[in-house]
Amino acid sequence: MHPIDPYILITAVLIDLLLGDPRRLPHPVVGIGRMIIALEKVLRRMFRNERLGGVLLLLVVVVVTYISVFLVLKGAYSVSPYAGFTVASLLSWTCLAAHSLHRESKLVADRLLTGDLQGARRFLSRIVGRDTEQLDEQDIWRALVETVAENTSDGVIAPLFYLMLGGPALGLAYKAVNTLDSMVGYKNETYIRFGWASARFDDIVNYLPARLTGVLMTVAAPLTGLSGWAALSIMRRDGRNHSSPNSGIPEAAAAGALGVQLGGANRYFGAVVVKPTIGDPARELSAASYTGVVRLMYGSMMLFLLIWGTVVSFYYIL
Numbered sequence: 272m273h274p275i276d277p278y279i280l281i282t283a284v285l286i287d288l289l290l291g292d293p294r295r296l297p298h299p300v301v302g303i304g305r306m307i308i309a310l311e312k313v314l315r316r317m318f319r320n321e322r323l324g325g326v327l328l329l330l331v332v333v334v335v336t337y338i339s340v341f342l343v344l345k346g347a348y349s350v351s352p353y354a355g356f357t358v359a360s361l362l363s364w365t366c367l368a369a370h371s372l373h374r375e376s377k378l379v380a381d382r383l384l385t386g387d388l389q390g391a392r393r394f395l396s397r398i399v400g401r402d403t404e405q406l407d408e409q410d411i412w413r414a415l416v417e418t419v420a421e422n423t424s425d426g427v428i429a430p431l432f433y434l435m436l437g438g439p440a441l442g443l444a445y446k447a448v449n450t451l452d453s454m455v456g457y458k459n460e461t462y463i464r465f466g467w468a469s470a471r472f473d474d475i476v477n478y479l480p481a482r483l484t485g486v487l488m489t490v491a492a493p494l495t496g497l498s499g500w501a502a503l504s505i506m507r508r509d510g511r512n513h514s515s516p517n518s519g520i521p522e523a524a525a526a527g528a529l530g531v532q533l534g535g536a537n538r539y540f541g542a543v544v545v546k547p548t549i550g551d552p553a554r555e556l557s558a559a560s561y562t563g564v565v566r567l568m569y570g571s572m573m574l575f576l577l578i579w580g581t582v583v584s585f586y587y588i589l
Contacts, residue, residue: 325466337447372422495570509547533550
């Protein structure tokens with residue numbers, strides 16, 4: 272495991288900011304998803320013990336992903352340093368989701384601002400797990416803020432963290448864990464046992480990045496016109512008000528920075544689930560809340576890159 276070349280990471284970030292998710296190009300996460308589907312069928316037939324099958328699924332998918340990326344990079348660098356740099360930059364790009372998160376969430380916000388509630392619900396259903404058919408305007412703004420805040424950790428800071436630590440191979444291994452959790456990490460009859468290992472391991476690998484995201488949001492808040500003190504206060508008070516050990520941290524920091532209240536009642540597969548509230552309703556959830564959390568996402572990302580760049584620069588100087 273080797274830290275990433277700073278120029279590769281900066282290139283990947285710039286490509287993501289300019290282009291977002293490469294929809295028309297082959298995407299490693301699509302391949303990871305297909306591998307998960309195929310392996311799940313095989314392992315369920317081979318093992319009656321669903322937990323054992325789930326553990327093996329996790330191990331095989333993550334190890335195969337890491338080794339595959341490592342071998343691709345080794346092959347590219349054996350051709351030339353330029354080929355290696357290009358492949359490493361492109362693979363790192365596929366780990367990042369800042370532009371795509373902004374683009375997909377903006378589709379929802381734009382529909383709301385034009386009064387198209389049905390369109391907003393439809394586009395929102397593409398980026399959240401909750402039922403959207405009955406959501407009103409306030410519920411949709413809340414869902415957008417929660418989604419951008421949570422994915423600032425999962426889709427921006429965490430991938431950067433693992434890319435910085437171990438380059439594209441570790442970055443895509445992290446994405447493999449994320450993909451496993453999103454596909455088999457459900458707490459329903461089908462996956463409560465089979466997906467247990469993937470869900471728990473996703474909690475583990477996101478533990479540090481989630482808390483790092485909360486700290487970054489707190490520092491970035493005053494730089495983006497929001498309240499850093501309130502972000503810190505609400506994160507400390509309400510960061511555990513979530514079923515996930517990690518998601519509540521960035522959501523609480525964002526809620527405090529914005530002065531809004533998140534959490535509450537949501538509907539999943541027709542059943543109402545009431546979650547603890549996060550933050551205080553000092554302000555009404557609105558378009559300003561959404562644009563604020565997007566600024567917070569970009570501010571946290573840039574602050575992280577600045578801190579990392581400073582540390583790397585001192586390392587090379589010394």
